[in-house]
Amino acid sequence: MFKHSIFLRIYAGLLILMVLVACSGYILTQMINYQRAQEYRESLTDGMAYIISEGIARQPNRQQKEDWISDASSLLGIPIFYVGADQVALSRAELRRIEQQKAVVRYEAENGVAYVVMGIKNDPQHYLYAQIEEITEQQMKFLPVFIQDYLAYYSGQEAKYLANIQQHFSYPVTIQSIRDLDLDSEQLSRLRLGNGIILYRDNASIRGTTISIISPLERDPSQAIVIGSVPLFNWMPFELAAGITLLSLFILSLGVYGLMIPMQAKLREVNRALDQMQGGDLSVRLPVDGTDELANLATSYNNMAEHIQRLIEAQRELMRAVSHELRTPVARIRFALEMLVDEDDYDYRVQQMDMIDKDIEALNTLIDEIMTYAKLEQGMPSLDFEQVSLFEVLDQVLIETEALKTGKVLELIAPPIGLEVETERRYLHRVIQNLVGNAVRYAETQVIMSGGLNADGMAYICVEDDGPGIPLEERERVFEAFARLDDSRTRASGGYGLGLSIVSRIAYWFGGEIRIDESPRLGGARFVMTWPPGRPTKKK
Known part of the structure; x- marks a missing residue:
């Protein structure tokens, strides 16, 4: 029954198609999420890569540079290495990022480790190479320290130079008065003690959970460097993605089923009409609604039924007419033959033979006309x-x-x-x-x-x-x-x-x-x- 039902085949095909769409959607979502995660990692590190590069560039010699890097590694709790540029193989796109004073992030999903390559200003022969296994609060709290180290060279002009480096950060970095910040008493106490704080805020909008890092400004404790808010990366949960996909496919299947119902009804009408035609009733005609394929099918059926009906009527009329037209010459031939049986006059016999020949010729002409008419009536001849x-x-x-x-x-x-x-x-x-x-x-x-x-x-x-x-x-x-x-x-x-x-x-x-x-x-x-x-x- 399955192989004889076009609608079952259509539904099965749609089911297979929906499974393929769901799998393709899942794979595509994973690919998009991977690309989004990579861009997110790079956006978090670009600004700090620039600040660290500026900090190293200010050191007068190699030893001081290595000492500065060692201190930075201890503060952040991540290994940072000062390596030759020839020791790191970079692609053309990665080299372009280094030239733009951005970071190159290589993430290994198997062991959850990110390798960060940073260029050094005025030192193209060396790179900074860092290994980050996870982002901790220690690293976040010390990010403002590096920014303050950069701003220490521009005493009294911190806001101006902070605005200049904002282009390297994908999140806001500002100097604000502590009094303008919406903080509770405990948080204010920690700032007065010179400690930084981290704020987690849930947002009902598309940004979701965000992080803000606040650190008091060393030169003016009444002000603070505020980093963020930085949105956390929002992976779309598999359950949510699967639920949305299944719901969408279910709605799609309902819509397709709704479109199929009228088609099934019209085809049932065609089947009923064909069954009645098979039973000898040629008077049934299908309603022609619209101009789609089913309307064309209904039109073709109606034309076929009319043609068949006309052929049958023509055949009946032809049989009646032929039987009538044939009787006259046949009767004349029979009469002439009966006359010949008892007739001895040669001339009269010749005359009767001529009449019989004319009647036979008339029969031939009639048969030729009938054959020509039947050929033209049955269907399009070979022209x-x-x-x-x-x-x-x-x-x-x-x-x-x-x-x-x-x-x-x-x-x-x-x-x-x-x-x-x-x-x-x-x-x-x-x-x-x-x-x-x-x-x-x-x-x-x-x-x-x-x-x-x-x-x-x-x-x-x-x-x-x-x-x-x-x-x-x-x-x-x-x-x-x-x-x-x-x-x-x-x-x-x-x-x-x-x-x-x-x-x-x-x-x-x-x-x-x-x-x-x-x-x-x-x-x-x-x-x-x-x-x-x-x-x-x-x-x-």
Whole structure:
């Protein structure tokens, strides 16, 4: 059942797709978080890398530089090494960061250790190489010490130079009055004792938990260096990410299911209609709503049902008409054969044989007409479209008709000799031949043929006669198979009532139409067939 249900396959595909989306989303989130964490680590170290670089650059000789680095390592509680630049392999992007006086951070997730490489101002031959396993309160409390060491060279201008170095920090570093800080008594006491404090604050906004480091200014204890607030890195918890992803996929699946329900209902209607068609009921038609694929399916079904219904009705009508039309020549042949049995007169026997031969020829003609009509009625025949000279086909039919010695005057109003249209020559010849034959049969004295391109750019052929014409209310019926009019165009005029039906079907498959009106020149009937001069689109 699963493999036969398109909707089960769609739902299974959607489930697999949602799993793939969830896995891809998780992997992408991890990659983004890794990149965010790397940028966060670098943003925390860039400012201090600049301050430490400035502090080392102020030392006059190598020994004092190494002593300064040793003191810094002890204060921060992390190993810091003074190494040659050739001992550290850096990428092009990392070298660019060093040139911009920023830090290079390499984090090893396996052992949770970050390696920090810092450049030294005016000493491109050496780097500082630090190993940080974790960030402690000791390190945070001593960060202001390095900033104060830098500002000690600019006594009285601390605020100005602090503003100058702000560009190297991704978080604010300011000098503020202690009285302006929102601190409790215990925190104020620790500041008066010269100790730094660390403030953790929870924020309901996107920043989350933040850290601020406050250290009293040595030159003026009433003021303090305030670092931060610095937001803690916010990893998106796996449970939260998974929950959001699953909820989103669930809502998506509900939406897709809601979109599928109307489609299922429409397909059930198609199935019901097909079941009724299988049972013999061809009257069911599907409602066509919109212009989507299902609407196209409904339209195709309706067209198919109408075509099948028309074919069945045409087949029934054809069987009734054929049985009727065949009886007359068959009865004449049987009568003639019975007459021959007892007849000894040779001339009379020859006369009867000639009549039998004519009846057999009539049967052959009728069968040929029936086969042609059936082929055109069942579906689009194999049409070999080519560029055809309209004048040549009209002139050919004119010559063939005059050779029959009909006693009628045939006139051709010829189109330009060089005019060519894309059509099927054999069927176009059949159309003109049928129309001219029909006109000759009912004309009094004259028939006019013409063709060309009309004002709308459509190819056309026109056949007119000076006969009695066709009443307006009968003009549609003459194109029905085996139809004959009761007044002016009687059975005595000959034919089987299939010629105009064949013309109508050929016009349909050419993508055109055939119409009847009154001839303005001769007063009789005028038949005009029009069709696109290019290749028509295939019809169902």
